[in-house]
Amino acid sequence: MECQxxxxxxxxxxxxxxxxxxxxxxxxxxxxxxxxxxxxxxxTVCARVLSDEGPVGLALFGTCRFAxxxxxxxxxxxxxxxxxxxxxxxxxxxxxxxxxxxxxxADDQSFQxxxxxxxxxxxxxxxxxxxxxxxxxxxxxxxxxxxxxGEDSGGIHTILVESEDRVVLVRGDHVVAITDDALVVVxxxxxxxxxxxxxxxxxxxxxxxxxxDSGHPFSVPYSVGTLPFxxxxxxxxxxxxxxx
Amino acid sequence: MTDTSDDRLExxxxxxxxxxxxxxxxxxELRREREELRMLKRDxxxxxxxxxxxxxxxxxxxxxxxxxxxxxxxxxHEHPPRPVIDLxxxxxxxxxxxxxxxxxxxxxxxxxxxxxxxxxxxxVRVAHSRRRSKRRRDVESIPPxxxxxxxxxxxxxxxLRILDFLKDGGKSFNEIETYIGxxxxxxTHHLTPLIDAGYVVKGAVRGTYYVTVAGxxxxxxxxxxxSQVESEQTAQPRESEVRVEFEDEEDEVPDxxxxxxxxxxxx
Numbered sequence: 001m002e003c004q005x006x007x008x009x010x011x012x013x014x015x016x017x018x019x020x021x022x023x024x025x026x027x028x029x030x031x032x033x034x035x036x037x038x039x040x041x042x043x044t045v046c047a048r049v050l051s052d053e054g055p056v057g058l059a060l061f062g063t064c065r066f067a068x069x070x071x072x073x074x075x076x077x078x079x080x081x082x083x084x085x086x087x088x089x090x091x092x093x094x095x096x097x098x099x100x101x102x103x104x105x106a107d108d109q110s111f112q113x114x115x116x117x118x119x120x121x122x123x124x125x126x127x128x129x130x131x132x133x134x135x136x137x138x139x140x141x142x143x144x145x146x147x148x149x150g151e152d153s154g155g156i157h158t159i160l161v162e163s164e165d166r167v168v169l170v171r172g173d174h175v176v177a178i179t180d181d182a183l184v185v186v187x188x189x190x191x192x193x194x195x196x197x198x199x200x201x202x203x204x205x206x207x208x209x210x211x212x213d214s215g216h217p218f219s220v221p222y223s224v225g226t227l228p229f230x231x232x233x234x235x236x237x238x239x240x241x242x243x244x
Numbered sequence: 245m246t247d248t249s250d251d252r253l254e255x256x257x258x259x260x261x262x263x264x265x266x267x268x269x270x271x272x273e274l275r276r277e278r279e280e281l282r283m284l285k286r287d288x289x290x291x292x293x294x295x296x297x298x299x300x301x302x303x304x305x306x307x308x309x310x311x312x313x314x315x316x317x318x319x320x321h322e323h324p325p326r327p328v329i330d331l332x333x334x335x336x337x338x339x340x341x342x343x344x345x346x347x348x349x350x351x352x353x354x355x356x357x358x359x360x361x362x363x364x365x366x367x368v369r370v371a372h373s374r375r376r377s378k379r380r381r382d383v384e385s386i387p388p389x390x391x392x393x394x395x396x397x398x399x400x401x402x403x404l405r406i407l408d409f410l411k412d413g414g415k416s417f418n419e420i421e422t423y424i425g426x427x428x429x430x431x432t433h434h435l436t437p438l439i440d441a442g443y444v445v446k447g448a449v450r451g452t453y454y455v456t457v458a459g460x461x462x463x464x465x466x467x468x469x470x471s472q473v474e475s476e477q478t479a480q481p482r483e484s485e486v487r488v489e490f491e492d493e494e495d496e497v498p499d500x501x502x503x504x505x506x507x508x509x510x511x
Contacts, residue, residue, distance in 0.1 A: 037449045067448035073413060077457035082448035 015129040017059060018048040021118055022103035023110045024062075030093045030100075031066070031146050031160065035178060036167045038066040038148055038160060043113060045106045045121065049092065049129065056142055057094035059125040061114050064091060064148065066160055068169050070176045072183035076198040080183050083169060083176065087158060090124045091150025092132075095142050397441040398466050402426065402434045407443060407463045410455035417451055 024044045031038040044062025048055055064087040070080040111118055145163025152158055152171075159170040168177045175186035185192040190204030398404060402424055409415060409423050421427050426434070435453065438444040443459030446452070455463075 033449075035447075035449060069447035069449045069452070071414075071445060071447055071454055073454060074457070077460035078414070078445055078454035079457060081445055084448050 014052055015056070015133055016050040017122060017125055017129065018050060021045060021047050021106040021121070023106040024060075024101065025104050026101055028099075028101055030058075030095065030097070031148060031162045033162055033165065033167070035069045035071075035165070036066070036160065036162050036169075038064055040064045043110065045110050045114065045116075046103065047122070047125065049094070049125075055097065057092055058097060058100070059090070059092050059129070061090050061111075061116055061121050061124075063088050064150070066148065068160070068167055068176070068178075070167075070169070070178050070183060070185070072178060072194055072196060074194065074196050074198040079194050079200070080176075080178070080185075083171075085152055085158060085171065087148070087150035088153040089151055090121065090128065091148065092125070092128060093146065093148050095146030097142075394441070394462070397437040397443060398462060400434060403438055404463065404466065406434060406438065406453075407455055407459055410444065410453060411460065411463070414447070414452040414454045417453070420453060 022045070024040060024042055024046060027042045028040045029037060030040065040060065041063045044060050044064075046058050046060040046062075049057040049059050066085055066087070068083045070083050072079050106118075108118075111121065145161060145166075148158075148160040150158060156172045157170070158172075159168075161168040166177070166179045168175070173188060175184070177184040181196045183192075183194045185194075190202050192200065192202045194200040398407075405424060406420060409420065415423075417431070420435070421431055424431060424434075435444065435446075438459065439446060441458075441462075442456060443462055445454050445456050447454070
């Protein structure tokens with residue numbers, strides 16, 4: 001199976017789904033770093049995703065739990081909190097799969113566990129990759145990090161990216177990005193940037209400046225954003241709009 | 245034809261007469277002006293410069309008899325003459341008075357220092373509590389239950405030691421066990437109230453514990469409270485101190501429309 005799209009520069013990005021369908025014999029952690037961890041449940045059915053340059057990822061059907069420590073230690077104390085979630089259904093992984101366990105061949109029972117047929121799984125994966133290739137104007141560099149994209153049990157689109165100790169989590173309309181020096185939170189109504197020196201800038205309806213404890217990145221209720229917020233939202237949309 | 249030429253001649257003669265009258269009036273005005281200028285020149289007397297000096301001779305005003313009043317009609321409303329105040333004299337008298345005061349103060353201070361007299365006066369502290377009084381009222385209205393929710397997680401030496409330990413950065417459960425000297429559920433018993441109060445946050449990835457901004461603040465305030473209470477308990481009573489505080493809230497300002505208060509108690 002082949003999914004291809006024309007890049008803006010004119011080159012073609014081609015994604016292939018391997019014909020051989022497999023199953024994970026044991027749980028697998030595609031992302032494991034200091035601030036983020038993702039674990040795929042044992043028995044998840046999968047198929048390798050290839051490009052012209054070689055294997056770039058894995059398409060799966062099953063569940064994947066993840067946790068992100070969106071906590072930044074500042075000079076005034078820690079800011080933020082942990083975020084946990086679970087992908088359920090079809091999801092894809094792009095990145096280094098060197099620690100992927102030896103895959104076993106999938107049979108009908110493997111798919112019956114997830115209440116999905118092999119044809120439906122392949123169709124869903126093909127649609128996702130086709131849409132992704134059409135909207136992401138860059139080839140996949142598996143050495144730079146790992147990306148996990150899918151939906152949770154509530155149907156909320158989720159993208160998790162880990163690259164060189166930098167973590168970005170996009171969950172619906174909310175975004176959290178954390179590095180050693182800063183924590184950026186984008187939710188319904190505000191954009192908040194906190195540095196490790198304890199400085200915090202929030203842009204929203206009630207724009208305010210000064211140090212503050214942002215609390216849980218996805219649970220702080222604020223209302224209505226501003227133009228800068230919308231501009232940032234648009235930039236983030238580039239990453240996950242293909243999923244809609 | 246002849247009549248016409250005679251009439252024209254008469255008109256010209258009449259016009260010449262009018263012109264002559266006009267010139268006569270103007271000539272008289274010019275003469276009058278010249279006379280006035282002469283009178284003005286007579287009012288100043290030239291003072292010759294000393295011999296050998298290139299300075300032109302000076303002119304000084306000379307007293308002269310008052311001019312006859314003009315024949316112009318007087319203005320409809322004349323202002324009364326303005327009073328003349330001798331400011332120079334007033335300024336001189338003020339300077340003398342200030343100089344006298346300065347000398348008196350200098351003499352008084354000199355006398356005090358020379359005689360080594362120590363004057364003891366009570367300390368007076370003036371506090372202007374208008375802006376803070378509303379906030380103070382809010383703080384003073386906090387019920388004990390609310391205070392207990394904030395303070396009770398800090399009411400244990402192990403919890404305070406945990407907050408102090410986490411001040412240096414996130415720590416794992418094992419590191420806290422080693423530092424505190426308590427293991428398993430004993431340590432969890434102390435960590436859970438701190439997490440519930442928001443003083444400590446636990447990461448979901450590695451289970452690392454971090455002290456939050458609120459935890460740092462609570463710990464610092466506990467240190468401050470301790471120092472204040474201890475210093476108050478150890479300090480000597482200060483009888484000589486007098487505290488004066490002005491509670492000038494708007495709703496507490498007395499009504500002066502009915503007259504000023506008569507006694508000091510009403511202030």
